Amino acid sequence: MRWLEDDHFWPRLVILHFKIVIHDTLSLHPRNQTLFINNHVKAMQSSFISSIKECVSHKNYWLLVWISAGVGLFTYLIATAIWYKISGVNWLTFPIIGLFCIVPFVLGTLIAAPFIKTKRSLAFFLLYIAITISFLIIMLPFYLMSDVSTEAWIYLFITGWCIITVLPVFILCFFAKKLLK
Numbered sequence: 001m002r003w004l005e006d007d008h009f010w011p012r013l014v015i016l017h018f019k020i021v022i023h024d025t026l027s028l029h030p031r032n033q034t035l036f037i038n039n040h041v042k043a044m045q046s047s048f049i050s051s052i053k054e055c056v057s058h059k060n061y062w063l064l065v066w067i068s069a070g071v072g073l074f075t076y077l078i079a080t081a082i083w084y085k086i087s088g089v090n091w092l093t094f095p096i097i098g099l100f101c102i103v104p105f106v107l108g109t110l111i112a113a114p115f116i117k118t119k120r121s122l123a124f125f126l127l128y129i130a131i132t133i134s135f136l137i138i139m140l141p142f143y144l145m146s147d148v149s150t151e152a153w154i155y156l157f158i159t160g161w162c163i164i165t166v167l168p169v170f171i172l173c174f175f176a177k178k179l180l181k
Contacts, residue, residue, distance in 0.1 A: 054114075054117075056114075058117070058180065060179035060180060061113060061179075061180070063179060064109060064113060064175060064176055064179045064180065065106055065109055065110065065113075067172065067175050067179075068105040068106055068108070068109035068172055069102050069105060069106050071105055071168045071169075071171055071172045071175075072101050072102035072103070072104065072105030072106065072168075073098065073101070073102055074168055074171075075101045075105070075164060075165055075168045076091075076097070076098045076101035076102065078164060078168075079091070079101065079160070079164055080092055080097075082164070100135070100138060100139075103134070103138060104131050104132075104134035104135040104138060105131055105134075105168075105172070107130075107131075107134035108127060108130035108131030108132075108133070108134045109127070109130075109131075109172070109176075111130040111134070112126040112127045112129075112130040112131075112176075113176065113180065116176050116177075116180055117180045120177055123173045123176055123177055124169060124170065124173045127169050127172055127173055127176065128165070128166070128169045131165060131169060132161070132162060132165070135158070135161055136158065139154065139157070139158060142154060
């Protein structure tokens, strides 16, 4: 069963699967194509939901979520130290800023963990994208309510986030690979 763990096997299987689906769909009568596609989508949804249930019930899943909160706190402390060195403003007096660092890590881990369990080689990429997208979603209301004078600060904050989270995501990726075996 070593071939099941091979990272090159799954993309070939997916391509082959979609070739079969497209061929079968095109060969069907137009009335039956919709039914075939709907049944296929329902099967994919049920397998995705079952993989999420399996991941949530994993014994180390919630430990990984707590570790991601700790890594988010670590990121907040690094950003606070850098910002204090650059501008002299102490972010520790504004603890709400810490939530902007911790919450994206927790949300990103909740989103990416079911995929990491099956695709261990893509763990860093999955975590980094999920955490960054979570951060962008959290920053979206501030961007929509901003005016021209504060837009540049939001862009600076997002760019800084993307740069500063690379090392913490590597740390979180190490823990994710160890815990989600």
